[in-house]
Amino acid sequence: MGFFDFFKKKEGPGKPKKEKEAAAAKKGAAAPKPAGDFSPEVYPFADLGELLPPEPKGGKINLAIYWAAGCGGCDVSILDTNERVLTIAQFANIVMWPIAVDGKEKDIEALPDGTGITVSIINGAIRNTENEHMVKLLRRKSAIVVSYGTCACFGGSPALANLVPGGKDEILDYVYTKTPTSKSFQAEYHKGKPQVPVTSYRAPEGVLTLPVLYDTVKTLDQVIDVDYYIPGCPPLQESISHLLKAVVDFVYNGVALPPKGTEIGVTAKCLCDECPRVKEYKPLTKIYEPYQVDVDPGKCLMDQGILCMGPATVGGCNARCTIVGQPCRGCYGPTQFVQEHGASALSAVASLFPVLDDDPTMDESKIAEIMMQVKDPLGYFYAFTLGKAQITRSVSEGRA
Ligand code: SF4
Ligand code: SF4
Ligand code: SF4
Numbered sequence: 001m002g003f004f005d006f007f008k009k010k011e012g013p014g015k016p017k018k019e020k021e022a023a024a025a026k027k028g029a030a031a032p033k034p035a036g037d038f039s040p041e042v043y044p045f046a047d048l049g050e051l052l053p054p055e056p057k058g059g060k061i062n063l064a065i066y067w068a069a070g071c072g073g074c075d076v077s078i079l080d081t082n083e084r085v086l087t088i089a090q091f092a093n094i095v096m097w098p099i100a101v102d103g104k105e106k107d108i109e110a111l112p113d114g115t116g117i118t119v120s121i122i123n124g125a126i127r128n129t130e131n132e133h134m135v136k137l138l139r140r141k142s143a144i145v146v147s148y149g150t151c152a153c154f155g156g157s158p159a160l161a162n163l164v165p166g167g168k169d170e171i172l173d174y175v176y177t178k179t180p181t182s183k184s185f186q187a188e189y190h191k192g193k194p195q196v197p198v199t200s201y202r203a204p205e206g207v208l209t210l211p212v213l214y215d216t217v218k219t220l221d222q223v224i225d226v227d228y229y230i231p232g233c234p235p236l237q238e239s240i241s242h243l244l245k246a247v248v249d250f251v252y253n254g255v256a257l258p259p260k261g262t263e264i265g266v267t268a269k270c271l272c273d274e275c276p277r278v279k280e281y282k283p284l285t286k287i288y289e290p291y292q293v294d295v296d297p298g299k300c301l302m303d304q305g306i307l308c309m310g311p312a313t314v315g316g317c318n319a320r321c322t323i324v325g326q327p328c329r330g331c332y333g334p335t336q337f338v339q340e341h342g343a344s345a346l347s348a349v350a351s352l353f354p355v356l357d358d359d360p361t362m363d364e365s366k367i368a369e370i371m372m373q374v375k376d377p378l379g380y381f382y383a384f385t386l387g388k389a390q391i392t393r394s395v396s397e398g399r400a
Contacts, residue, residue: 006295022219055090058252061118063092064108064138068131069158069217070124074149075099078121091248092118096138108137108170117142119247121240123149125158125387126218129131130211139224144257146243148265150233150331152220154341155387157233161218162386162393163378167215172196204386219387229263232382233331239265263317263336270335271328272300275310275319279303283354287373302352307374309381311348312341331384340390342381 036073049270067075079100088094095117111117120142126132139145150156177194186194201208218228220393230239243264249255258264267274280298288305295301301308301322309330310322321328334341353370355362374380382389 008294013271046127050272050395060091060093061109061251062095063088064096064103064117064120064142065099065269066096066120066122066124066134066138068122068124068135068152068220070156071148072099072149074123074151074234074287077149077232077237078240080237088244088320094245105134105137108141111141113140115143119144119146119244120249121146121148121243122220123234125155126214126220126223127158127161128211128213132223135220139278144227144231144247145220145224146221146228147226148240149235150231150333150384153178153229154333154385155217155219156331156384159219159378159387161217165396166234166393167393168213172213209348216393217387222387227260228258229261230265231314231332232265232317235265236320263314265316266332268336269315271310271313271315271317271319271322271332274315275300275322275328277322281352284349284352285354285370287370290326296323301325301327302349307349307380309341309345312338312345329383330381333385333388341385342378342389345381346377349378371387 065075065078075097076099094101094103095111096108108116114360117138120138120140122135122145124131126135147153151158155162161171166173173196176196177186178251197210199212202311203322221229225317228243232239244256246257250257272279278298278301282303284302284305286305287307290306293304293306295306296304297333302310306327308322308327309320310328312334313328313330314332314335316332319328330341330345338344353362353367355367371377378386382391
């Protein structure tokens with residue numbers, strides 16, 4: 001049974017879309033929202049309780065929420081629906097949600113392939129064998145898979161691990177033996193024989209195993225097929241409300257879903273377009289950290305010398321960082337026309353350098369001098385999207 005067959009089978013008493021549009025036009029009602037446009041302009045911010053009906057005719061949908069390599073913030077963003085989280089339980093059987101529901105892997109295994117789960121919402125990057133195993137299982141059982149949050153969509157901060165040339169061994173060694181706290185712990189408990197976690201251990205009760213870390217952190221869609229994306233670190237809670245409403249509308253009323261691959265909760269423009277700060281495009285001659293500047297509340301942060309990823313980042317978050325005086329770090333990812341987010345941000349910054357063909361004072365060394373003020377350029381410009389970058393990872397010379 002294919003993806004759409006599943007929904008056809010569960011279609012409720014709702015009228016077909018064309019009939020609905022005609023009826024709406026006859027009544028003089030507003031035309032239905034166009035399928036495929038999931039931007040905040042078309043789907044404004046809304047409360048989950050206002051959006052979602054109680055248990056729909058035809059029974060509840062099956063919903064799985066899973067975290068791979070993330071910080072838990074994406075799960076908390078769903079819990080941010082506050083008491084409305086109970087609304088989710090009114091229309092969905094939550095078959096898995098590690099932070100809130102005791103769903104077991106064997107229960108997921110027992111569900112039918114392809115249709116057992118209506119929608120799986122997966123956050124976090126793919127960092128180890130367990131992450132990969134679970135997302136492949138959820139993909140097999142699900143009609144729709146949603147990549148939720150920046151780590152799942154672009155690798156997020158976990159993918160910065162790809163910049164460590166020695167991969168997982170170097171990271172484990174540093175974390176478990178070199179940091180000040182682990183160093184003193186090792187000295188006290190392992191007496192000159194530092195230990196890092198092993199993935200297999202024979203105990204009297206049997207062999208204990210741990211997931212194996214990968215050298216390279218991957219995005220969700222580098223491991224399984226993904227239907228929709230909701231970027232953000234974490235995404236705005238409204239995005240999930242609209243997604244769940246769309247799924248319910250589709251399953252029970254036959255309202256078309258947006259095209260596969262749609263990014264939910266983003267605009268067609270860059271963040272600068274929704275940022276209320278006034279831009280003057282001043283030349284950039286010195287770079288500051290926000291704490292070094294008495295930030296003017298009305299002016300563009302770049303005009304004040306603070307690097308901001310807004311020109312290269314897609315809109316949709318309502319400029320929630322820049323309105324409180326913090327630069328955008330790019331968590332919503334690039335605009336639809338950009339592949340390489342970090343390079344695009346770097347190019348936006350470079351366009352503000354005071355370089356004029358007839359300016360003899362601005363030579364390469366001066367430009368390098370300005371750029372040297374960015375302490376960690378790769379980490380800054382690819383803070384959230386390294387998993388999707390052309391620079392896939394750092395390697396040590398001679399290492400595969
Ligand atoms: S996207 Fe952000 S909030 Fe979500 S898991 Fe990753 S780091 Fe946490
Ligand atoms: S660069 Fe940043 S602060 Fe300036 S307008 Fe764009 S988003 Fe706002
Ligand atoms: S302003 Fe930038 S970093 Fe902040 S939430 Fe929006 S996209 Fe993310």
